[in-house]
Amino acid sequence: MATDSDVDTELDAVLDGNAVAGALEAAFGADMTAVPGRCAHCGAVNMVGALRAWTRAPGSVLRCPACDGVVLRVVETSEATYVDARGAAYLRFERR
């Protein structure tokens, strides 16, 4: 059972999609934080910057603020950046 302090600790670990902006930019070659994406679990559309980020792990997990489903997972190794986007129905890039 969660105690108050457990809840606080969990809450403290949450950041925003902004926190993964650097790794995503390295992978996609552009700023991703203002890119809207649709959650494959619940259909909510949120910009990557509005996703909730858990970054204290070997990789980062970006979850939907509406349903908490995992939208993106980002892992950086010394050779490459891996982006698992199974939880995104789409990411929408404006045509320039």
Place this chain on the structure above:
Amino acid sequence: MRLTAEDGYSVERSYSIASEPERDGEIDITVERIPDGEVSPFLHEVVVVGDRLEVRGPIGGYFVWDASIEGPLLLVAGGSGVVPLMAMVRHRSRARSATPTRLLFSSRRLEDMIYRDELERLAGRGDGFVVIHTLTRSQPPGWTGYARRIDESMLREVAAPLGSGVRGYICGPTALVETAANALVRLGLPPERIRTERFGPSGT
């Protein structure tokens, strides 16, 4: 910012830009010194003018505001969370925007208040920018501002003069951001008009 030691050990940190986009050829960042931190004591105590630092960016088009965006602004900051909001406030001033803007700024003590003089100066211009402070740990004699953590009733009082169509930007420790964002939604601000930037744990 990436710092690399002579033995190849390297660390990266992300910092919010505090200067307005009109500033040419230089940027301001504000770094809070964390006594047992790996990077901030280095930036405070070791780096001198003329040292070269490896940076990339700016990255992040999400937590931004431009003077062309309509609607009054409610800015909510905890501690060094004021930094990205400072870029907005400085931009607002440089762009001669009259957008009604209220900054609710939570600090622990008066001595911890960042940008105190500049905020006072900007608020003194009478162009629709107002700063409201709360001091959560201790207050100097005669303090007339708030003296508690940000809560829903404080946000209601602070936001009331802005009327409707408000845009909210909240930056600070995660717990403060959660509290403020949830309160603003309960006060009727549509979630899509609220942008947040959490910077993790830290007691404010």
